Amino acid sequence: MANQFHVAHSGKVLGAAVFAGGPYYCAVGNMLTATNACMKFPSSISVSSLKVYTQTYQNTGVIDPLSNLARSRVYIFSGSADTVLVQGVAKKLQDYYASYITTSGAIKTVYDVAAEHGMPTDSYGGACAVQNNDYINNCNYNGAYEALNHIYGGLQKPSSGAAQTGQLILFDQSEYFSLAPAITYGMDTAGYVYVPTACKSGAKCRLHIAFHGCLQGREKVGDKFARYAGYNQVADLNNFVILYPQAKSNLTNLNGCWDWWGYSGLAYATKNGFQVTGVQRMMLRTQGQY
Template sequence: MKQTFSRSAAGLLLLLSGLLLVGCSSSEQQEPPLPQLNTDSERLYLAGLSSGGYLAHQLHLAWPDEVRGVAVFAAGPYGCAREGLSAALHRCMAITRGAPQVDQTLSIINTAAKEGAIGDPTALKNSRVYLYRGAADPLIHARVSQTLQQTYAQLVPDGTLSHTGALAGHGFPTRKQGVLCSLTASPYVNACGYDGAAASLEHLDGEAQRDVSDEPQGSLTRFDQKPFKGASKGLADWGYVYVPPGCAEGACGLQVVLHGCDQTAEQVGEDFVRLTGYLQQADARDLVMLFPQARASLPNPKGCWDWWGYESKVFDTREGPQMKAVRAMWQQLGSTVTDKP
Protein backbone atom coordinates (compact mmCIF):
# COMPACT_ATOMS: atom_id res chain seq x y z
CA MET A 1 0.00 0.00 0.00
CA LYS A 2 2.74 2.45 1.04
CA GLN A 3 4.83 1.54 -2.01
CA THR A 4 1.85 2.04 -4.32
CA PHE A 5 1.15 5.47 -2.79
CA SER A 6 4.80 6.48 -3.16
CA ARG A 7 4.83 5.52 -6.82
CA SER A 8 1.59 7.43 -7.42
CA ALA A 9 2.93 10.49 -5.61
CA ALA A 10 6.16 10.30 -7.56
CA GLY A 11 4.23 10.09 -10.83
CA LEU A 12 2.06 13.06 -9.89
CA LEU A 13 5.13 15.07 -8.90
CA LEU A 14 6.77 14.28 -12.22
CA LEU A 15 3.64 15.34 -14.11
CA LEU A 16 3.35 18.60 -12.19
CA SER A 17 7.05 19.30 -12.74
CA GLY A 18 6.60 18.77 -16.46
CA LEU A 19 3.61 21.10 -16.58
CA LEU A 20 5.53 23.70 -14.61
CA LEU A 21 8.42 23.52 -17.03
CA VAL A 22 6.07 23.89 -19.99
CA GLY A 23 4.43 26.88 -18.31
CA CYS A 24 7.75 28.52 -17.60
CA SER A 25 8.90 27.89 -21.13
CA SER A 26 5.78 29.46 -22.66
CA SER A 27 5.89 32.46 -20.31
CA GLU A 28 9.48 33.11 -21.27
CA GLN A 29 8.69 33.15 -24.96
CA GLN A 30 8.95 36.66 -26.35
CA GLU A 31 7.95 38.45 -29.49
CA PRO A 32 10.85 39.45 -31.75
CA PRO A 33 12.49 42.81 -31.05
CA LEU A 34 11.50 45.95 -32.92
CA PRO A 35 13.85 46.09 -35.92
CA GLN A 36 16.36 48.79 -36.79
CA LEU A 37 15.38 49.99 -40.25
CA ASN A 38 17.19 53.29 -40.78
CA THR A 39 13.92 55.09 -41.48
CA ASP A 40 14.05 58.57 -42.98
CA SER A 41 13.98 61.17 -40.19
CA GLU A 42 12.59 63.74 -42.64
CA ARG A 43 9.45 61.64 -43.07
CA LEU A 44 8.38 60.94 -39.49
CA TYR A 45 4.62 61.35 -38.99
CA LEU A 46 2.24 60.68 -36.12
CA ALA A 47 -1.46 59.85 -36.18
CA GLY A 48 -3.98 58.95 -33.53
CA LEU A 49 -7.68 58.55 -32.81
CA SER A 50 -9.34 59.79 -29.62
CA SER A 51 -6.92 59.09 -26.73
CA GLY A 52 -4.37 58.25 -29.43
CA GLY A 53 -5.09 61.63 -31.00
CA TYR A 54 -4.42 63.36 -27.70
CA LEU A 55 -1.13 61.45 -27.33
CA ALA A 56 -0.08 62.19 -30.92
CA HIS A 57 -0.69 65.90 -30.23
CA GLN A 58 1.33 65.73 -27.00
CA LEU A 59 4.20 64.00 -28.80
CA HIS A 60 4.16 66.57 -31.59
CA LEU A 61 4.51 69.41 -29.09
CA ALA A 62 7.15 67.56 -27.07
CA TRP A 63 9.48 66.91 -30.01
CA PRO A 64 8.54 69.36 -32.80
CA ASP A 65 12.08 69.23 -34.16
CA GLU A 66 11.67 65.50 -34.87
CA VAL A 67 8.04 65.11 -35.95
CA ARG A 68 7.34 66.38 -39.45
CA GLY A 69 3.57 66.03 -39.39
CA VAL A 70 0.65 64.87 -37.28
CA ALA A 71 -2.90 63.69 -37.98
CA VAL A 72 -5.31 64.01 -35.06
CA PHE A 73 -8.67 62.28 -35.30
CA ALA A 74 -11.42 63.13 -32.78
CA ALA A 75 -9.39 64.72 -29.98
CA GLY A 76 -8.81 68.03 -28.23
CA PRO A 77 -6.10 70.50 -27.21
CA TYR A 78 -2.97 70.16 -25.13
CA GLY A 79 -3.24 70.38 -21.34
CA CYS A 80 -7.01 70.11 -21.44
CA ALA A 81 -7.18 67.31 -18.84
CA ARG A 82 -4.35 68.26 -16.48
CA GLU A 83 -6.86 68.44 -13.63
CA GLY A 84 -7.54 64.72 -14.01
CA LEU A 85 -10.30 62.37 -15.10
CA SER A 86 -13.17 64.69 -14.18
CA ALA A 87 -11.75 67.41 -16.41
CA ALA A 88 -11.20 64.88 -19.17
CA LEU A 89 -14.83 63.79 -19.05
CA HIS A 90 -16.52 67.16 -18.50
CA ARG A 91 -14.21 69.63 -20.24
CA CYS A 92 -12.28 67.73 -22.87
CA MET A 93 -15.02 65.39 -24.10
CA ALA A 94 -18.31 66.88 -22.95
CA ILE A 95 -18.25 70.56 -21.98
CA THR A 96 -20.45 70.59 -18.89
CA ARG A 97 -17.60 72.40 -17.10
CA GLY A 98 -17.01 74.72 -20.02
CA ALA A 99 -15.08 74.26 -23.24
CA PRO A 100 -11.28 74.64 -23.37
CA GLN A 101 -10.17 78.06 -24.59
CA VAL A 102 -7.51 78.85 -27.20
CA ASP A 103 -5.77 81.57 -25.17
CA GLN A 104 -5.53 79.33 -22.12
CA THR A 105 -4.24 76.44 -24.23
CA LEU A 106 -1.53 78.59 -25.82
CA SER A 107 -0.54 79.83 -22.37
CA ILE A 108 -0.18 76.25 -21.11
CA ILE A 109 1.93 75.35 -24.16
CA ASN A 110 4.21 78.38 -23.81
CA THR A 111 4.70 77.81 -20.09
CA ALA A 112 5.51 74.15 -20.61
CA ALA A 113 8.01 75.09 -23.32
CA LYS A 114 9.75 77.65 -21.10
CA GLU A 115 10.08 74.98 -18.40
CA GLY A 116 11.61 72.55 -20.90
CA ALA A 117 8.70 70.12 -20.52
CA ILE A 118 7.99 70.26 -24.26
CA GLY A 119 9.78 71.65 -27.30
CA ASP A 120 9.90 75.19 -28.64
CA PRO A 121 6.51 75.98 -30.24
CA THR A 122 8.20 78.05 -32.95
CA ALA A 123 9.72 74.80 -34.26
CA LEU A 124 6.18 73.74 -35.25
CA LYS A 125 5.90 76.29 -38.03
CA ASN A 126 7.26 73.95 -40.68
CA SER A 127 5.05 71.03 -39.62
CA ARG A 128 2.03 69.70 -41.46
CA VAL A 129 -1.15 69.14 -39.42
CA TYR A 130 -4.32 67.30 -40.39
CA LEU A 131 -7.38 67.41 -38.10
CA TYR A 132 -10.57 65.35 -38.34
CA ARG A 133 -13.80 65.28 -36.38
CA GLY A 134 -17.14 63.59 -36.92
CA ALA A 135 -20.12 65.91 -37.08
CA ALA A 136 -22.21 63.36 -35.12
CA ASP A 137 -19.47 62.42 -32.63
CA PRO A 138 -21.23 61.96 -29.25
CA LEU A 139 -17.97 61.67 -27.26
CA ILE A 140 -15.86 64.67 -28.31
CA HIS A 141 -17.87 67.90 -28.39
CA ALA A 142 -17.43 70.04 -31.48
CA ARG A 143 -16.13 72.98 -29.43
CA VAL A 144 -13.34 70.79 -28.02
CA SER A 145 -12.20 69.85 -31.53
CA GLN A 146 -12.54 73.47 -32.65
CA THR A 147 -10.22 74.63 -29.88
CA LEU A 148 -7.58 72.19 -31.10
CA GLN A 149 -8.04 73.48 -34.65
CA GLN A 150 -7.82 77.12 -33.59
CA THR A 151 -4.74 76.39 -31.48
CA TYR A 152 -2.94 74.75 -34.40
CA ALA A 153 -4.04 77.63 -36.63
CA GLN A 154 -1.97 79.87 -34.37
CA LEU A 155 1.01 77.51 -34.16
CA VAL A 156 1.05 76.16 -37.74
CA PRO A 157 -0.85 78.80 -39.75
CA ASP A 158 0.28 77.65 -43.18
CA GLY A 159 0.23 73.89 -42.72
CA THR A 160 -3.03 73.02 -40.98
CA LEU A 161 -5.89 71.27 -42.79
CA SER A 162 -9.20 70.37 -41.13
CA HIS A 163 -11.99 68.06 -42.24
CA THR A 164 -15.41 67.40 -40.70
CA GLY A 165 -17.08 64.10 -41.53
CA ALA A 166 -20.77 64.71 -42.20
CA LEU A 167 -23.02 62.46 -40.08
CA ALA A 168 -19.92 60.64 -38.79
CA GLY A 169 -19.77 59.17 -35.30
CA HIS A 170 -16.72 58.66 -33.12
CA GLY A 171 -14.35 56.49 -35.11
CA PHE A 172 -11.67 56.39 -37.80
CA PRO A 173 -13.13 57.17 -41.25
CA THR A 174 -12.64 54.78 -44.17
CA ARG A 175 -14.25 54.37 -47.56
CA LYS A 176 -16.06 51.13 -46.82
CA GLN A 177 -14.46 49.29 -43.90
CA GLY A 178 -15.95 49.05 -40.42
CA VAL A 179 -19.35 49.91 -38.95
CA LEU A 180 -21.85 52.40 -40.36
CA CYS A 181 -20.48 55.93 -40.53
CA SER A 182 -23.00 57.37 -38.06
CA LEU A 183 -22.29 54.79 -35.36
CA THR A 184 -20.02 55.04 -32.35
CA ALA A 185 -19.30 51.36 -31.88
CA SER A 186 -16.48 48.82 -31.79
CA PRO A 187 -14.05 48.60 -33.49
CA TYR A 188 -14.43 52.39 -33.95
CA VAL A 189 -13.60 52.20 -37.64
CA ASN A 190 -16.39 53.78 -39.69
CA ALA A 191 -17.38 53.25 -43.32
CA CYS A 192 -17.90 56.89 -44.30
CA GLY A 193 -17.00 56.95 -47.99
CA TYR A 194 -13.92 58.94 -46.94
CA ASP A 195 -10.39 57.58 -46.67
CA GLY A 196 -8.91 59.21 -43.57
CA ALA A 197 -5.55 57.48 -43.94
CA ALA A 198 -5.16 58.59 -47.55
CA ALA A 199 -6.43 62.15 -46.99
CA SER A 200 -4.24 62.77 -43.99
CA LEU A 201 -1.11 61.33 -45.58
CA GLU A 202 -1.66 63.25 -48.80
CA HIS A 203 -1.49 66.40 -46.68
CA LEU A 204 1.45 65.25 -44.54
CA ASP A 205 3.47 63.30 -47.12
CA GLY A 206 2.32 64.50 -50.54
CA GLU A 207 1.14 62.31 -53.39
CA ALA A 208 1.56 58.55 -53.17
CA GLN A 209 4.48 57.11 -55.11
CA ARG A 210 2.40 54.32 -56.64
CA ASP A 211 -1.17 53.06 -56.91
CA VAL A 212 -2.85 51.86 -53.73
CA SER A 213 -3.50 48.11 -53.80
CA ASP A 214 -6.51 46.38 -52.26
CA GLU A 215 -4.40 44.04 -50.15
CA PRO A 216 -1.20 44.83 -48.21
CA GLN A 217 1.94 43.49 -49.83
CA GLY A 218 4.36 43.82 -46.92
CA SER A 219 4.91 42.09 -43.59
CA LEU A 220 2.83 42.77 -40.46
CA THR A 221 4.42 41.34 -37.32
CA ARG A 222 4.18 41.69 -33.58
CA PHE A 223 7.19 43.01 -31.67
CA ASP A 224 8.28 43.03 -28.05
CA GLN A 225 7.32 46.31 -26.34
CA LYS A 226 8.74 45.38 -22.94
CA PRO A 227 12.18 46.96 -23.57
CA PHE A 228 10.46 50.31 -24.11
CA LYS A 229 8.21 50.34 -21.06
CA GLY A 230 10.56 52.05 -18.63
CA ALA A 231 8.40 53.38 -15.81
CA SER A 232 5.19 52.82 -17.75
CA LYS A 233 2.71 50.20 -16.62
CA GLY A 234 0.20 51.22 -19.25
CA LEU A 235 1.89 49.60 -22.26
CA ALA A 236 1.02 46.14 -23.51
CA ASP A 237 3.81 43.56 -23.79
CA TRP A 238 3.74 43.72 -27.59
CA GLY A 239 2.82 45.98 -30.49
CA TYR A 240 2.68 45.77 -34.30
CA VAL A 241 5.06 46.92 -37.00
CA TYR A 242 4.37 46.80 -40.74
CA VAL A 243 7.24 46.82 -43.22
CA PRO A 244 6.36 47.34 -46.92
CA PRO A 245 8.31 45.54 -49.64
CA GLY A 246 11.74 47.12 -49.97
CA CYS A 247 11.65 48.96 -46.67
CA ALA A 248 13.68 46.33 -44.83
CA GLU A 249 16.72 47.79 -46.61
CA GLY A 250 16.11 51.20 -45.02
CA ALA A 251 15.47 54.79 -46.14
CA CYS A 252 11.67 54.55 -45.99
CA GLY A 253 9.54 56.99 -44.02
CA LEU A 254 7.77 56.16 -40.76
CA GLN A 255 4.22 56.69 -39.55
CA VAL A 256 3.33 56.01 -35.90
CA VAL A 257 -0.38 55.20 -35.53
CA LEU A 258 -1.99 55.30 -32.08
CA HIS A 259 -5.29 53.51 -31.41
CA GLY A 260 -8.07 54.96 -29.30
CA CYS A 261 -9.82 53.71 -26.17
CA ASP A 262 -11.45 50.26 -26.41
CA GLN A 263 -9.34 49.71 -29.53
CA THR A 264 -6.28 47.76 -28.38
CA ALA A 265 -5.42 44.49 -30.06
CA GLU A 266 -6.58 42.67 -26.92
CA GLN A 267 -9.99 44.29 -27.37
CA VAL A 268 -10.55 44.33 -31.16
CA GLY A 269 -7.83 42.01 -32.49
CA GLU A 270 -6.19 43.40 -35.63
CA ASP A 271 -9.26 45.34 -36.79
CA PHE A 272 -7.80 48.79 -36.15
CA VAL A 273 -4.49 47.86 -37.74
CA ARG A 274 -5.99 46.23 -40.83
CA LEU A 275 -9.23 48.14 -41.50
CA THR A 276 -8.03 51.76 -41.33
CA GLY A 277 -6.24 51.63 -44.70
CA TYR A 278 -2.82 52.51 -43.31
CA LEU A 279 -1.19 49.30 -44.52
CA GLN A 280 -2.17 49.98 -48.12
CA GLN A 281 -0.94 53.56 -47.81
CA ALA A 282 2.33 52.22 -46.43
CA ASP A 283 2.90 50.18 -49.58
CA ALA A 284 2.03 53.06 -51.88
CA ARG A 285 4.29 55.51 -50.04
CA ASP A 286 7.20 53.41 -48.75
CA LEU A 287 6.24 54.11 -45.15
CA VAL A 288 6.97 51.77 -42.27
CA MET A 289 3.91 51.67 -39.97
CA LEU A 290 4.26 51.38 -36.21
CA PHE A 291 1.21 50.51 -34.10
CA PRO A 292 2.15 50.72 -30.40
CA GLN A 293 -0.29 49.13 -27.98
CA ALA A 294 -1.62 50.30 -24.63
CA ARG A 295 -3.35 47.85 -22.29
CA ALA A 296 -6.46 47.87 -20.15
CA SER A 297 -5.93 47.96 -16.38
CA LEU A 298 -7.73 48.92 -13.17
CA PRO A 299 -6.90 52.65 -13.48
CA ASN A 300 -7.40 52.48 -17.26
CA PRO A 301 -10.17 49.94 -17.96
CA LYS A 302 -10.71 51.01 -21.57
CA GLY A 303 -7.08 50.69 -22.67
CA CYS A 304 -6.66 54.41 -23.40
CA TRP A 305 -3.40 56.24 -23.86
CA ASP A 306 -2.50 58.55 -20.99
CA TRP A 307 -3.90 62.00 -21.72
CA TRP A 308 -5.33 62.80 -18.25
CA GLY A 309 -2.57 61.58 -15.92
CA TYR A 310 -3.71 58.12 -14.86
CA GLU A 311 -0.10 56.94 -14.95
CA SER A 312 2.05 59.99 -14.18
CA LYS A 313 1.77 63.65 -13.23
CA VAL A 314 4.15 64.47 -16.09
CA PHE A 315 2.13 62.42 -18.58
CA ASP A 316 2.08 65.12 -21.30
CA THR A 317 5.73 66.16 -21.09
CA ARG A 318 9.03 64.81 -22.37
CA GLU A 319 9.29 62.90 -19.09
CA GLY A 320 5.92 61.16 -19.48
CA PRO A 321 6.46 57.37 -19.37
CA GLN A 322 4.33 56.68 -22.45
CA MET A 323 5.75 59.69 -24.26
CA LYS A 324 9.29 58.45 -23.74
CA ALA A 325 8.31 54.90 -24.72
CA VAL A 326 6.76 55.84 -28.08
CA ARG A 327 9.66 58.14 -28.92
CA ALA A 328 12.14 55.37 -28.10
CA MET A 329 10.27 53.14 -30.55
CA TRP A 330 10.54 55.58 -33.44
CA GLN A 331 14.19 56.16 -32.59
CA GLN A 332 14.79 52.40 -32.68
CA LEU A 333 13.23 52.15 -36.13
CA GLY A 334 15.32 55.09 -37.27
CA SER A 335 18.57 53.50 -36.19
CA THR A 336 20.70 50.92 -38.00
CA VAL A 337 22.34 47.71 -36.85
CA THR A 338 25.72 49.44 -37.12
CA ASP A 339 24.75 52.20 -34.72
CA LYS A 340 26.53 52.14 -31.37
CA PRO A 341 24.74 52.99 -28.12
Protein backbone atom coordinates in the same frame (compact mmCIF):
# COMPACT_ATOMS: atom_id res chain seq x y z
CA MET B 1 -1.98 61.32 -28.03
CA ALA B 2 -0.95 62.22 -31.59
CA ASN B 3 -1.19 65.90 -30.69
CA GLN B 4 0.58 65.32 -27.37
CA PHE B 5 3.47 63.43 -28.96
CA HIS B 6 3.72 66.04 -31.72
CA VAL B 7 3.96 68.98 -29.30
CA ALA B 8 6.42 67.18 -27.03
CA HIS B 9 8.70 66.15 -29.91
CA SER B 10 8.05 68.83 -32.54
CA GLY B 11 11.75 68.90 -33.37
CA LYS B 12 11.54 65.36 -34.74
CA VAL B 13 7.90 65.09 -35.82
CA LEU B 14 6.85 66.65 -39.11
CA GLY B 15 3.15 66.99 -38.33
CA ALA B 16 0.11 65.31 -36.88
CA ALA B 17 -3.22 63.85 -37.93
CA VAL B 18 -5.84 63.93 -35.20
CA PHE B 19 -9.10 62.00 -35.50
CA ALA B 20 -11.67 63.15 -32.92
CA GLY B 21 -9.27 64.75 -30.45
CA GLY B 22 -8.96 67.89 -28.39
CA PRO B 23 -6.17 70.41 -27.74
CA TYR B 24 -2.88 69.81 -25.95
CA TYR B 25 -3.09 69.41 -22.16
CA CYS B 26 -6.88 69.90 -22.31
CA ALA B 27 -7.48 67.78 -19.21
CA VAL B 28 -4.82 69.61 -17.13
CA GLY B 29 -4.17 66.36 -15.29
CA ASN B 30 -7.78 65.79 -14.23
CA MET B 31 -9.90 62.82 -15.33
CA LEU B 32 -13.20 64.62 -14.72
CA THR B 33 -12.09 67.47 -16.95
CA ALA B 34 -11.02 64.92 -19.56
CA THR B 35 -14.38 63.17 -19.65
CA ASN B 36 -16.48 66.33 -19.49
CA ALA B 37 -15.02 69.56 -20.91
CA CYS B 38 -12.58 67.77 -23.21
CA MET B 39 -15.26 65.59 -24.79
CA LYS B 40 -18.63 67.27 -24.37
CA PHE B 41 -18.35 70.92 -23.36
CA PRO B 42 -15.96 72.88 -25.60
CA SER B 43 -17.17 76.19 -24.17
CA SER B 44 -15.34 75.18 -20.97
CA ILE B 45 -12.00 74.85 -22.77
CA SER B 46 -9.74 77.91 -22.60
CA VAL B 47 -7.17 77.70 -25.39
CA SER B 48 -5.34 80.73 -24.00
CA SER B 49 -4.87 78.92 -20.67
CA LEU B 50 -3.61 75.80 -22.43
CA LYS B 51 -1.10 77.94 -24.31
CA VAL B 52 0.21 79.25 -20.97
CA TYR B 53 0.79 75.67 -19.78
CA THR B 54 2.46 74.88 -23.11
CA GLN B 55 4.73 77.91 -22.85
CA THR B 56 5.72 76.93 -19.30
CA TYR B 57 6.60 73.43 -20.48
CA GLN B 58 8.76 74.89 -23.24
CA ASN B 59 10.47 77.28 -20.84
CA THR B 60 11.37 74.42 -18.52
CA GLY B 61 12.66 72.31 -21.39
CA VAL B 62 10.23 69.39 -21.05
CA ILE B 63 8.83 69.85 -24.56
CA ASP B 64 10.64 70.90 -27.74
CA PRO B 65 10.72 74.59 -28.74
CA LEU B 66 7.31 75.76 -29.91
CA SER B 67 8.94 77.50 -32.87
CA ASN B 68 9.17 74.04 -34.47
CA LEU B 69 5.40 73.95 -34.84
CA ALA B 70 5.49 76.75 -37.40
CA ARG B 71 6.76 74.31 -40.04
CA SER B 72 4.24 71.58 -39.16
CA ARG B 73 1.33 70.35 -41.23
CA VAL B 74 -1.74 69.23 -39.32
CA TYR B 75 -4.87 67.32 -40.31
CA ILE B 76 -7.96 67.35 -38.06
CA PHE B 77 -11.01 65.10 -38.60
CA SER B 78 -14.21 65.21 -36.59
CA GLY B 79 -17.32 63.43 -37.83
CA SER B 80 -20.55 65.42 -37.84
CA ALA B 81 -22.31 62.41 -36.24
CA ASP B 82 -19.74 61.95 -33.45
CA THR B 83 -21.52 61.57 -30.11
CA VAL B 84 -18.41 60.73 -28.06
CA LEU B 85 -16.28 63.81 -28.74
CA VAL B 86 -18.31 66.70 -30.10
CA GLN B 87 -17.01 68.73 -33.01
CA GLY B 88 -16.58 71.86 -30.89
CA VAL B 89 -13.74 70.14 -29.02
CA ALA B 90 -11.91 69.36 -32.26
CA LYS B 91 -12.36 72.99 -33.28
CA LYS B 92 -10.60 74.00 -30.07
CA LEU B 93 -7.68 71.86 -31.26
CA GLN B 94 -7.80 73.78 -34.53
CA ASP B 95 -7.68 77.06 -32.59
CA TYR B 96 -4.75 75.78 -30.53
CA TYR B 97 -2.68 74.81 -33.57
CA ALA B 98 -3.60 78.03 -35.40
CA SER B 99 -1.83 79.93 -32.61
CA TYR B 100 1.47 78.41 -33.71
CA ILE B 101 0.96 77.52 -37.38
CA THR B 102 0.19 80.51 -39.58
CA THR B 103 1.12 79.17 -43.02
CA SER B 104 -1.94 79.15 -45.27
CA GLY B 105 -3.22 75.63 -45.90
CA ALA B 106 -0.95 73.98 -43.33
CA ILE B 107 -3.93 73.02 -41.17
CA LYS B 108 -6.59 70.96 -42.92
CA THR B 109 -9.91 70.32 -41.21
CA VAL B 110 -12.65 67.87 -42.17
CA TYR B 111 -15.95 68.38 -40.39
CA ASP B 112 -18.47 67.46 -43.10
CA VAL B 113 -18.36 63.64 -43.08
CA ALA B 114 -21.36 62.15 -41.25
CA ALA B 115 -19.20 59.78 -39.20
CA GLU B 116 -19.61 58.49 -35.68
CA HIS B 117 -16.63 58.26 -33.33
CA GLY B 118 -13.93 56.15 -34.98
CA MET B 119 -11.46 55.86 -37.83
CA PRO B 120 -13.03 56.59 -41.24
CA THR B 121 -12.13 54.27 -44.12
CA ASP B 122 -13.33 53.71 -47.66
CA SER B 123 -13.80 49.94 -47.48
CA TYR B 124 -13.85 48.49 -43.95
CA GLY B 125 -15.87 48.82 -40.77
CA GLY B 126 -19.41 49.44 -39.66
CA ALA B 127 -21.93 51.92 -41.01
CA CYS B 128 -20.35 55.37 -41.04
CA ALA B 129 -22.84 57.13 -38.76
CA VAL B 130 -23.27 54.22 -36.30
CA GLN B 131 -20.89 53.49 -33.43
CA ASN B 132 -19.37 50.00 -33.45
CA ASN B 133 -17.11 48.06 -31.11
CA ASP B 134 -14.04 48.32 -33.36
CA TYR B 135 -14.37 52.10 -33.85
CA ILE B 136 -13.60 51.74 -37.54
CA ASN B 137 -16.22 53.22 -39.86
CA ASN B 138 -16.82 52.52 -43.54
CA CYS B 139 -17.47 56.08 -44.70
CA ASN B 140 -16.39 55.94 -48.34
CA TYR B 141 -13.60 58.23 -47.12
CA ASN B 142 -9.98 57.14 -46.80
CA GLY B 143 -8.94 59.00 -43.65
CA ALA B 144 -5.48 57.45 -43.51
CA TYR B 145 -4.65 58.53 -47.05
CA GLU B 146 -6.14 62.02 -46.67
CA ALA B 147 -4.19 62.56 -43.46
CA LEU B 148 -0.84 61.30 -44.74
CA ASN B 149 -1.22 63.06 -48.08
CA HIS B 150 -1.85 66.37 -46.34
CA ILE B 151 1.19 65.98 -44.10
CA TYR B 152 3.60 64.70 -46.75
CA GLY B 153 2.05 65.65 -50.10
CA GLY B 154 2.15 63.95 -53.47
CA LEU B 155 1.21 60.47 -52.30
CA GLN B 156 -0.35 57.75 -54.43
CA LYS B 157 -3.87 56.84 -53.31
CA PRO B 158 -4.66 53.14 -52.95
CA SER B 159 -7.78 51.78 -54.59
CA SER B 160 -10.70 51.01 -52.30
CA GLY B 161 -10.18 47.62 -50.67
CA ALA B 162 -6.62 47.25 -51.98
CA ALA B 163 -4.74 44.24 -50.64
CA GLN B 164 -1.88 44.71 -48.19
CA THR B 165 1.39 43.40 -49.61
CA GLY B 166 3.74 44.07 -46.69
CA GLN B 167 4.14 42.39 -43.31
CA LEU B 168 2.40 43.22 -40.03
CA ILE B 169 4.82 42.29 -37.24
CA LEU B 170 4.06 41.86 -33.53
CA PHE B 171 6.99 43.13 -31.45
CA ASP B 172 7.93 43.22 -27.77
CA GLN B 173 7.16 46.59 -26.14
CA SER B 174 8.39 45.63 -22.67
CA GLU B 175 12.03 46.44 -23.44
CA TYR B 176 11.16 50.13 -23.90
CA PHE B 177 10.15 50.53 -20.24
CA SER B 178 13.05 50.03 -17.86
CA LEU B 179 11.87 51.22 -14.43
CA ALA B 180 8.76 49.04 -14.17
CA PRO B 181 6.69 46.63 -16.30
CA ALA B 182 4.92 48.23 -19.26
CA ILE B 183 1.46 47.73 -17.72
CA THR B 184 2.46 50.03 -14.85
CA TYR B 185 2.29 52.87 -17.35
CA GLY B 186 -0.82 51.60 -19.15
CA MET B 187 1.16 49.96 -21.96
CA ASP B 188 0.73 46.54 -23.52
CA THR B 189 3.61 44.07 -23.63
CA ALA B 190 3.44 44.00 -27.44
CA GLY B 191 2.84 46.39 -30.33
CA TYR B 192 2.67 46.20 -34.11
CA VAL B 193 4.79 47.53 -36.93
CA TYR B 194 3.88 47.31 -40.61
CA VAL B 195 6.76 46.96 -43.06
CA PRO B 196 6.07 47.21 -46.82
CA THR B 197 7.96 44.81 -49.07
CA ALA B 198 10.03 47.64 -50.56
CA CYS B 199 11.12 48.82 -47.11
CA LYS B 200 12.03 45.30 -46.09
CA SER B 201 14.11 45.01 -49.28
CA GLY B 202 16.18 48.07 -48.41
CA ALA B 203 14.30 51.02 -49.89
CA LYS B 204 14.51 54.30 -48.01
CA CYS B 205 11.22 54.66 -46.14
CA ARG B 206 9.55 57.24 -43.94
CA LEU B 207 8.07 56.45 -40.54
CA HIS B 208 4.54 57.22 -39.38
CA ILE B 209 3.28 56.50 -35.85
CA ALA B 210 -0.41 55.58 -35.64
CA PHE B 211 -2.00 55.79 -32.18
CA HIS B 212 -5.19 53.77 -31.69
CA GLY B 213 -8.18 55.16 -29.82
CA CYS B 214 -9.73 54.16 -26.51
CA LEU B 215 -11.15 50.60 -26.57
CA GLN B 216 -9.18 50.05 -29.78
CA GLY B 217 -5.93 48.53 -28.56
CA ARG B 218 -4.72 44.96 -29.04
CA GLU B 219 -6.39 43.71 -25.85
CA LYS B 220 -9.81 44.92 -27.09
CA VAL B 221 -9.82 44.39 -30.88
CA GLY B 222 -6.70 42.34 -31.59
CA ASP B 223 -4.92 43.56 -34.71
CA LYS B 224 -8.01 45.12 -36.36
CA PHE B 225 -6.84 48.72 -36.01
CA ALA B 226 -3.32 47.89 -37.16
CA ARG B 227 -4.66 45.83 -40.06
CA TYR B 228 -7.75 47.73 -41.21
CA ALA B 229 -7.41 51.45 -40.32
CA GLY B 230 -6.16 52.09 -43.86
CA TYR B 231 -2.56 53.10 -43.23
CA ASN B 232 -0.93 49.94 -44.55
CA GLN B 233 -2.19 50.25 -48.12
CA VAL B 234 -0.93 53.84 -48.23
CA ALA B 235 2.38 52.60 -46.83
CA ASP B 236 2.71 49.96 -49.56
CA LEU B 237 2.39 52.52 -52.37
CA ASN B 238 4.46 55.27 -50.77
CA ASN B 239 7.20 53.55 -48.75
CA PHE B 240 6.13 54.20 -45.18
CA VAL B 241 6.82 52.05 -42.16
CA ILE B 242 3.81 52.30 -39.82
CA LEU B 243 4.43 51.93 -36.09
CA TYR B 244 1.38 50.96 -34.02
CA PRO B 245 2.30 51.23 -30.31
CA GLN B 246 -0.28 49.71 -28.00
CA ALA B 247 -1.76 51.04 -24.78
CA LYS B 248 -3.60 48.72 -22.37
CA SER B 249 -6.18 49.06 -19.64
CA ASN B 250 -5.29 49.08 -15.96
CA LEU B 251 -7.07 50.05 -12.73
CA THR B 252 -6.86 53.77 -13.49
CA ASN B 253 -7.55 53.43 -17.23
CA LEU B 254 -10.30 50.89 -17.78
CA ASN B 255 -10.79 51.60 -21.50
CA GLY B 256 -7.17 51.21 -22.57
CA CYS B 257 -6.82 54.86 -23.60
CA TRP B 258 -3.55 56.65 -24.15
CA ASP B 259 -2.69 58.88 -21.22
CA TRP B 260 -3.97 62.37 -21.91
CA TRP B 261 -5.15 63.16 -18.37
CA GLY B 262 -2.37 61.92 -16.08
CA TYR B 263 -3.03 58.34 -15.00
CA SER B 264 0.59 57.36 -15.68
CA GLY B 265 2.18 60.32 -13.88
CA LEU B 266 2.25 64.11 -13.66
CA ALA B 267 4.64 64.51 -16.60
CA TYR B 268 2.36 62.59 -19.00
CA ALA B 269 2.14 65.38 -21.64
CA THR B 270 5.89 66.04 -21.81
CA LYS B 271 9.02 64.37 -23.11
CA ASN B 272 9.43 62.93 -19.61
CA GLY B 273 6.06 61.15 -19.67
CA PHE B 274 6.45 57.39 -19.43
CA GLN B 275 4.30 56.66 -22.48
CA VAL B 276 5.81 59.45 -24.56
CA THR B 277 9.30 58.25 -23.64
CA GLY B 278 8.48 54.64 -24.46
CA VAL B 279 7.04 55.51 -27.87
CA GLN B 280 10.02 57.75 -28.60
CA ARG B 281 12.30 54.79 -27.93
CA MET B 282 10.22 52.66 -30.31
CA MET B 283 10.48 55.42 -32.91
CA LEU B 284 14.26 55.61 -32.55
CA ARG B 285 14.59 51.81 -32.71
CA THR B 286 12.56 51.73 -35.92
CA GLN B 287 14.94 54.34 -37.31
CA GLY B 288 17.96 52.33 -36.16
CA GLN B 289 19.00 54.88 -33.52
CA TYR B 290 18.19 53.09 -30.23
